[in-house]
Amino acid sequence: MKQLQEKLDFLLKKYSVGRKAIIKNENCVNIDGKDIPLLSHRSERRFVELKNVAHNGTLKGISVMRSANIAVKGSDLSRMLYRELDLCQWILEDPIVSVFAVNNGPTMNVIAHTQGGLVCTVELSATLSQGQKPIDKHEIISQRGIACDKVVDTQIMQNSIYLYGETTQAYTDVDFELYGLEIPEIAVVRQAFAVAKNGNDAELIEADHRLERLVALAEASLVSGQKEVL
Amino acid sequence: MKPLKIAMMSMTHGHTRKYYQTLKENPKLEWIAVSTANDTVKQVFLDSVTGIPCYDSDEAMLDAHPEIEAVVLASENKDHLRQMKLCAERGIHILSMKVPSFDMEEYDEMIRLVEKNDVICQIELELHYNPVVVRMKELLASGAVGKIQSFNATNITLSPVWAFPWQGDPEKSYGRVEKIAEGDHRFRGGALCDHPHIFDMICEITDSDFDTIYAEVAPNIRPDIQVEDMLSVVGKMKNGVIFSLDPSWSKMEERLPVPGPGWEVFPKRMEVNITVNGEKGSLLTDCFGPNVYHNGLPNDRYTVQYTYFDEWIGLVDEFVDNIRNHKLPKINLARHKKTIAAMNAVYESIATGKVVKL
Structure with missing residues (x-):
């Protein structure tokens, strides 16, 4: 967290933002003494671009959003679901109102329905070995085109750099100002900075409360075996 | 550090629009004005950006705004020497597009102008600011x-x-x-x-x-x-x-x-x-x-x-730093x-x- 805080301090100073912001963890920033939930995925540029594509006239007649997320063993499926449900309703700009969920060990699949009648599917698993990088995919299907954060004919994220030396390594760097941080870390810093700059505390608090209810609804669905409605 | 008072010239270069966001959002900059080379690019600019004075000639802009400290030469290659002369002789710092000139005599004249008038001239090779x-x-x-x-x-x-x-x-x-x-x-x-x-x-x-x-x-x-x-x-x-x-x-x-x-x-x-x-x-x-x-x-x-x-963020940060601290740009x-x-x-x-x- 120290490195993230240093980067946040750099941005606050560079852009003359007066509010005091302390990153407590990847899910929370303290702004002027008040804890604000971080939905840092909303600050990942690939999701910002998907949201743009969904609403700037590029896609037309959206039908479905599909997401998949595979994490290392021991990861919190509820927290993963929280992220994916938020991505769906935030990118689609359409709140989720019902959830149906099934699970088996460290895996969970969910179908959600939005207020506007769109369908979202979420496939989660915590099955990777420690040290393996998370794998995810987000795809929006419409009457006029598909948008996706993975390139056609691939299953995992491509990298900017591949080094084939004595060992094979890969690197992806996406932010010149925050160079050196991993993509999820960049998202945490960017969102903490955005909250400090824009003051949208209430929006995040409300979104967090709603997501907690949706996750609880999914857990209820696991027990009931039925679709649960908000 | 006080914001750098900056302007753009010509607006005919393909990279022109890359500067809009940085010039508006970077607190190290104060975007003063633009001059446009023709009615077509003037209209494109006016459709894209509001609140920035727009002039029909480089001279008119510089005469109206003696406070301008630096200019982005967003122009066709043929215009670069004329505009560099215009800026350097007024002590205005220069951010040139990626090709100042292909004529080596012209190029040497640019170097002389910049040295004689002690201004900063940085070349826009934005790949260096790519993470x-x-x-x-x-x-x-x-x-x-x-x-x-x-x-x-x-x-x-x-x-x-x-x-x-x-x-x-x-x-x-x-x-x-x-x-x-x-x-x-x-x-x-x-x-x-x-x-x-x-x-x-x-x-x-x-x-x-x-x-x-x-x-x-x-x-x-x-x-x-x-x-x-x-x-x-x-x-x-x-x-x-x-x-x-x-x-x-x-x-x-x-x-x-x-x-x-x-x-x-x-x-x-x-x-x-x-x-x-x-x-x-x-x-x-x-x-x-x-x-x-x-x-x-x-x-x-x-x-x-x-x-x-967002290569232009790092590029412009470095340009401002070069001017304020009178450094020779890396891409000089x-x-x-x-x-x-x-x-x-x-x-x-x-x-x-x-x-x-x-």
């Missing part, structure tokens, strides 16, 4: 592939000539009308003039200078333009590293008058991919990937939606002169059919 390139340099500097043996790179894009017609005009782009080769109907001034980046980057990565260059021009994939659009370059650096460079306009485009959605025919409008091979391994770099992808409107074509890269006129000389050698090789020794 992937920063990582690539770090890895190579750490010896990740050992001693470098070859450097192969593409700097391939769509052709901007439909939106920025001066780039297809030999005189405005190359500086004079010169046949690309005896018996060839095309002129210098096309794709090569648009793509200096890899000619600069190879010198930094290999820590060497060009030794020999051999190049060939291929048949145009746009037969109706006056300038070259496909060319290939190979050769050797003074330290023995061999190279292969592709600076073509090999990505086909829709002929839009203003860049916008649906510009691409090929899914990715711009690629800079660099492969460095060394004694201990190989390094493959895609400077503009990965991204987000779609096949939506207006043309239902599979398209790369550029996602991550003297350094860049060698890059331009190498690009001229490409044209010479094409014209003569022979290897050019630098």
